[in-house]
Amino acid sequence: MKRRIPWFQVGLRGFWYLTLLFLYVPLVYVVLYSFNAANSYARFPGFSLRWYETMLANPYLMGALYNSVVLALTSAVIATAIGAVLGYGMYRYREMKLGWLIWFIYLPIVMPDIVYGISQMTFFVTIHDLTGLLRPSLTTMIIAHVSFQVPFVALLIYSQLVRMDPLLFEATQDLYAAPLQRAWFFVLPAIRASLISGFFLSITLSIDDFVISFFTSGPDSTTLPIFIWSAIKRGVTPEINAISALMIFAVFSAALIIYVFQRVRPSRDPGTA
Amino acid sequence: MSHPVASSSLWGRLLRRWHAWATIGPGVGFIILFLVIPSFMLMAVAFMTQGPYGLAQMPLSLQSFRELAGFGFFGWSPGNLYTLWRSVWQTTIATALVIVISYPIAYYISTRPAHLQPLLLLIVIVPSWTNQVIRAFAWMNILAPGSALTNFAYNLGFLSEYMGLFPSTFAVVLGLVYNFLPFMVLPLYASFQNLDHRLIHAARDLYAPPVKAFFQAVFPQTLPGLMAGTVLVSIPAFGMYVIPDLLGGGRSQMIGNLVARQFAESSNWPLGAAAAMLMIVATLVGLLILRRIGRRAGGGKEVVL
Numbered sequence: 297m298k299r300r301i302p303w304f305q306v307g308l309r310g311f312w313y314l315t316l317l318f319l320y321v322p323l324v325y326v327v328l329y330s331f332n333a334a335n336s337y338a339r340f341p342g343f344s345l346r347w348y349e350t351m352l353a354n355p356y357l358m359g360a361l362y363n364s365v366v367l368a369l370t371s372a373v374i375a376t377a378i379g380a381v382l383g384y385g386m387y388r389y390r391e392m393k394l395g396w397l398i399w400f401i402y403l404p405i406v407m408p409d410i411v412y413g414i415s416q417m418t419f420f421v422t423i424h425d426l427t428g429l430l431r432p433s434l435t436t437m438i439i440a441h442v443s444f445q446v447p448f449v450a451l452l453i454y455s456q457l458v459r460m461d462p463l464l465f466e467a468t469q470d471l472y473a474a475p476l477q478r479a480w481f482f483v484l485p486a487i488r489a490s491l492i493s494g495f496f497l498s499i500t501l502s503i504d505d506f507v508i509s510f511f512t513s514g515p516d517s518t519t520l521p522i523f524i525w526s527a528i529k530r531g532v533t534p535e536i537n538a539i540s541a542l543m544i545f546a547v548f549s550a551a552l553i554i555y556v557f558q559r560v561r562p563s564r565d566p567g568t569a
Numbered sequence: 570m571s572h573p574v575a576s577s578s579l580w581g582r583l584l585r586r587w588h589a590w591a592t593i594g595p596g597v598g599f600i601i602l603f604l605v606i607p608s609f610m611l612m613a614v615a616f617m618t619q620g621p622y623g624l625a626q627m628p629l630s631l632q633s634f635r636e637l638a639g640f641g642f643f644g645w646s647p648g649n650l651y652t653l654w655r656s657v658w659q660t661t662i663a664t665a666l667v668i669v670i671s672y673p674i675a676y677y678i679s680t681r682p683a684h685l686q687p688l689l690l691l692i693v694i695v696p697s698w699t700n701q702v703i704r705a706f707a708w709m710n711i712l713a714p715g716s717a718l719t720n721f722a723y724n725l726g727f728l729s730e731y732m733g734l735f736p737s738t739f740a741v742v743l744g745l746v747y748n749f750l751p752f753m754v755l756p757l758y759a760s761f762q763n764l765d766h767r768l769i770h771a772a773r774d775l776y777a778p779p780v781k782a783f784f785q786a787v788f789p790q791t792l793p794g795l796m797a798g799t800v801l802v803s804i805p806a807f808g809m810y811v812i813p814d815l816l817g818g819g820r821s822q823m824i825g826n827l828v829a830r831q832f833a834e835s836s837n838w839p840l841g842a843a844a845a846m847l848m849i850v851a852t853l854v855g856l857l858i859l860r861r862i863g864r865r866a867g868g869g870k871e872v873v874l
């Protein structure tokens with residue numbers, strides 16, 4: 297005997313939409329007010345692009361944007377390379393006694409941001425005092441970002457390799473593929489989708505991070521989140537809405553790309569064929 | 570994975586070992602050099618003395634831990650202990666709220682057509698990918714004095730005039746819930762996906778009221794997801810720094826703020842490092858407690874970690 301309770305379904309759907317409202321209203325609010333003609337949150341007389349104009353005319357903000365882009369792209373490229381090789385190694389040698397390795401890979405994921413940031417700050421400052429190297433700058437920020445991006449890329453690559461048929465690997469050997477040939481013609485195409493989503497995931501992680509950036513940055517390596525942070529501390533100007541809206545847009549674009557590439561088509565992908 | 574050619578000889582074994590280190594080495598080496606070693610350095614800093622500019626210097630001492638416990642120049646004060654206690658209960662309330670919201674959401678997603686589910690999950694997750702400063706800033710705008718929501722709260726009599734809904738403990742908890750909701754929805758959804766619906770039908774057939782059916786037929790099956798989600802939400806929420814700083818006033822600061830303050834404004838590195846160690850220890854204690862709760866609720870089975 298099954299009793300239908302339609303109100304339950306209705307309530308569930310209503311709750312879903314309420315939660316979406318909760319999740320998206322703050323972001324929409326920021327985007328909307330970035331087009332506000334008035335310098336106020338209390339009124340909205342009309343749409344205007346003036347805050348985007350003042351944003352483009354602000355050299356500090358543009359410098360921060362430039363730093364953010366350099367940081368996100370450079371760290372993502374390095375992390376995708378190191379992480380992909382690591383993920384491949386974890387897969388190939390998963391039967392060796394390497395269980396302890398997983399602790400090092402999970403450490404960056406579980407460590408609280410704040411402890412992460414101040415540890416690296418202590419490290420960089422000490423090394424700089426001792427050797428003159430690694431002055432807090434964009435370089436130290438790139439190192440910091442790579443260190444938290446690598447595990448995510450490695451786990452993505454590893455999980456895709458685990459899903460594919462191990463016999464394919466032996467087939468490349470039976471066909472006398474040289475290791476480099478195998479890497480180029482077999483492994484790379486097989487993990488292509490994970491490489492792309494790992495790269496964009498690294499970019500979103502980099503854009504999303506504030507705390508670790510804040511503590512590893514130097515005086516001339518202000519990034520957008522740090523700029524916004526200090527603007528909030530000083531008293532907000534509406535161009536903060538404009539730059540925030542741009543960052544929200546960037547993250548949603550990256551999310552879309554990850555979504556498209558994570559839906560691997562079985563027919564075209566050698567790994568899952 | 571067998572290597573018929575490579576592993577037959579000693580040379581092959583050496584080559585294989587070299588290859589293992591060449592692939593695993595750079596990534597793990599990077600993490601050891603730039604995260605593990607720095608963590609040990611931070612621990613060392615906690616046992617050093619505050620120098621003239623707030624930096625750490627010799628000799629070794631337990632001074633920072635005495636300061637952390639509240640013994641200062643002006644005698645004992647419970648401020649730091651309050652901060653620790655506040656971190657615990659603000660985290661607890663936020664986690665409880667996240668659980669209550671996530672159950673229906675995860676269930677709803679799991680009952681949608683299969684091809685839509687990844688998209689719906691993404692819709693829930695993507696807001697948490699925007700920078701946390703921007704998310705906190707967005708809530709500051711919404712909760713500020715004069716905003717629509719604040720006027721609404723004022724008209725209902727929750728607020729006195731010219732007050733905003735932030736800075737407040739309410740705003741901090743709201744910010745925490747907003748930040749960590751996806752971390753609970755994801756593992757709960759995974760549990761709901763594997764839900765055995767026959768048990769629910771059985772419970773309903775035996776005339777169990779909905780609440781009882783939920784706790785006897787649904788809840789035990791989602792326990793692994795719930796425990797995983799609780800760890801994913803409460804551990805980072807406990808260490809949160811940005812949200813209490815921006816959305817909270819002086820009386821809603823958490824332990825992350827205590828740590829950050831020692832490295833940013835009132836330079837005292839040893840005290841900050843000691844507070845960071847306290848934070849890690851409290852996190853581990855929290856994990857142990859969650860593990861025990863999970864084991865008890867799961868009838869002796871390991872459901873977390």
